[in-house]
Amino acid sequence: MSxxxxxxxxxxLEATVRMLEEHGGRGVRMGDIAKxxxxxxxxxxxxxxxxxELLVAATRYLDEVLDVDRRLAPSRAATSGVERLALYIECWxxxxxxxxxxxKALLLAQDTDEAAAAAWQDRMLAMREGCRAAIEALxxxxxxxxxxxxxxxxxxxxxxxxxxxxxHLTIKCGWSTKAYVRYMKTxxxxxxxxxxx
Amino acid sequence: MSxxxxxxxxxxLEATVRMLEEHGGRGVRMGDIAKxxxxxxxxxxxxxxxxxELLVAATRYLDEVLDVDRRLAPSRAATSGVERLALYIECWxxxxxxxxxxxKALLLAQDTDEAAAAAWQDRMLAMREGCRAAIEALxxxxxxxxxxxxxxxxxxxxxxxxxxxxxHLTIKCGWSTKAYVRYMKTxxxxxxxxxxx
DNA sequence: TGTTAACTTGACACTGTGTCAATTGACACG
DNA sequence: CGTGTCAATTGACACAGTGTCAAGTTAACA
Numbered sequence: 001m002s003x004x005x006x007x008x009x010x011x012x013l014e015a016t017v018r019m020l021e022e023h024g025g026r027g028v029r030m031g032d033i034a035k036x037x038x039x040x041x042x043x044x045x046x047x048x049x050x051x052x053e054l055l056v057a058a059t060r061y062l063d064e065v066l067d068v069d070r071r072l073a074p075s076r077a078a079t080s081g082v083e084r085l086a087l088y089i090e091c092w093x094x095x096x097x098x099x100x101x102x103x104k105a106l107l108l109a110q111d112t113d114e115a116a117a118a119a120w121q122d123r124m125l126a127m128r129e130g131c132r133a134a135i136e137a138l139x140x141x142x143x144x145x146x147x148x149x150x151x152x153x154x155x156x157x158x159x160x161x162x163x164x165x166x167x168h169l170t171i172k173c174g175w176s177t178k179a180y181v182r183y184m185k186t187x188x189x190x191x192x193x194x195x196x197x
Numbered sequence: 198m199s200x201x202x203x204x205x206x207x208x209x210l211e212a213t214v215r216m217l218e219e220h221g222g223r224g225v226r227m228g229d230i231a232k233x234x235x236x237x238x239x240x241x242x243x244x245x246x247x248x249x250e251l252l253v254a255a256t257r258y259l260d261e262v263l264d265v266d267r268r269l270a271p272s273r274a275a276t277s278g279v280e281r282l283a284l285y286i287e288c289w290x291x292x293x294x295x296x297x298x299x300x301k302a303l304l305l306a307q308d309t310d311e312a313a314a315a316a317w318q319d320r321m322l323a324m325r326e327g328c329r330a331a332i333e334a335l336x337x338x339x340x341x342x343x344x345x346x347x348x349x350x351x352x353x354x355x356x357x358x359x360x361x362x363x364x365h366l367t368i369k370c371g372w373s374t375k376a377y378v379r380y381m382k383t384x385x386x387x388x389x390x391x392x393x394x
Numbered sequence: 395t396g397t398t399a400a401c402t403t404g405a406c407a408c409t410g411t412g413t414c415a416a417t418t419g420a421c422a423c424g
Numbered sequence: 425c426g427t428g429t430c431a432a433t434t435g436a437c438a439c440a441g442t443g444t445c446a447a448g449t450t451a452a453c454a
Binding site: 026108111145147148152155156158159160162164165168169173175179183186187190191 | 223305308342344345349352353355356357359361362365366370372376380383384387388
C-alpha cells in the first residue's frame with residue numbers, strides 16, 4: 001500500500017470516495033470513514049468541520065481526478081446544435097456512474113443539511129448551464145422545436161438528466177449506461193429537435 | 198371545530214396530511230403531529246406502530262379521500278393510444294400536487310426505513326402500470342415510435358413522471374401545474390408517438 | 395530540552411424515534 | 425356499588441449518529 005505517506009487529508013478524501021462508491025452513497029458514517037482512513041473519528045473533524053463539508057470536498061476532489069473539463073471538450077467543440085446536444089448527453093451520461101456514490105450521499109444529506117443542499121444546488125446549476133448551451137445552440141441553428149421556448153426546453157432537459165433519473169433507469173429498471181445514453185439521446189432529439197423523424 | 202368527536206385515528210391522519218402539505222413533507226415530527234391532533238406523542242403510537250406506518254396510512258387515507266379511481270376513469274376510457282397517453286399524464290399531473298406533502302415525506306423516509314421504501318415502491322409500481330397501459334395502447338395502434346420497445350418506453354415514461362421531477366419543474370423551475378401537464382404531454386407525444394410533427 | 399502540530403482517547407450534549415411502566419378518568423356490566 | 429377495561433397521559437429511558445470538549449500522547453524540529 002502506498003497510502004502510508006499520503007497526506008492525511010487526501011487519505012480521508014480517498015477513503016470517503018471509495019466507501020461511498022462501494023455502498024452507493026448510503027449508510028457511510030464518519031466512524032466508518034475514519035476506520036478506512038486508519039485514523040480516529042475525531043481526527044476527521046480536524047480536517048473537515050462536518051460531514052457535509054467532507055462530502056463537498058470529496059466532490060471537488062473527484063472532479064479534479066476525473067478531469068471534468070477534458071470530458072466536456074468534445075461537446076463544446078461541436079459544430080451543430082444537434083451534435084452538441086448528443087455529445088453533452090454522452091459526456092454527462094458517462095460521468096454520472098463515476099460520481100454516483102458521492103452524489104447520492106450529498107443528495108441524501110440535503111434532507112437534513114442546508115449546506116449540503118446549497119452545495120448540490122450549485123453543482124446542478126453548473127450542469128444546467130451545459131443544458132442551456134446545448135438548447136441555445138439548437139435555437140441558434142433554428143432546429144429547436146417550436147413548441148419549446150429555450151428556457152422551457154432547458155428546464156425540461158435539465159430535469160430529465162438529473163442524477164435520480166439515471167439511478168432510476170439504471171438501478172431500478174436495469175438499463176446499462178450505454179442504453180441510458182442511447183435512449184436519452186433519442187428522447188432529447190425527438191423532443192427538442194425539428195425534423196428528427 | 199367539528200374535530201372533537203371524530204375518532205382519534207382519523208384526527209391523527211388528518212393532522213398528518215395537513216401538516217405534511219403545509220410543510221412540503223419536511224421536518225414534521227411525531228411530536229408535532231401529536232400536538233396538532235391534540236393528544237400526547239405516545240397516543241400516536243397507540244394507533245400507529247411507527248412513523249412509517251403512519252405515513253403509509255396517511256397515503257391510503259388520502260387516496261380514499263381523493264378518489265383515485267374516479268380520476269383515472271377518463272384515461273381508461275380513451276379510444277386511442279395517443280388520447281390515453283395524454284389523459285394519463287393529465288390525470289397524474291393534476292394528482293401530484295394533492296399528494297405531494299405526504300409523498301415527499303414517504304420519499305424522505307426511504308433513506309432510513311426499509312418499510313417506507315417498500316411502500317413507496319409499491320405505489321410507484323401501480324403508477325408504472327398506468328404508463329405501461331398507455332404505451333401498450335400506442336403499440337397496439339401501431340403509433341409507438343419504432344426506436345422504442347414497449348418496455349423501454351414504459352421505463353422512460355415512468356421515470357419522467359416521477360414525483361421528484363414534478364417537484365423540480367414546479368418548485369425549482371417555477372412551472373405551474375398547467376405548464377407541467379402541457380409540456381409533459383408534448384414531450385411524451387414527440388418522444389413516443391409516430392407522426393406527431 | 396522545550397515547543398508545536400497532528401493525532402488519540404474517552405466522555406458528553408443533542409435530536410428524534412421508539413419503548414416501558416405506572417397512573418388517571420370514563421364508561422359499562424353484573 | 426365495585427370491577428374491569430379501554431383510551432389516553434406522564435415521565436423516564438434506550439439507541440444512533442453527529443458534533444464538541446478536554447486531557448494526554450507522539451514525533452519532528454530547533
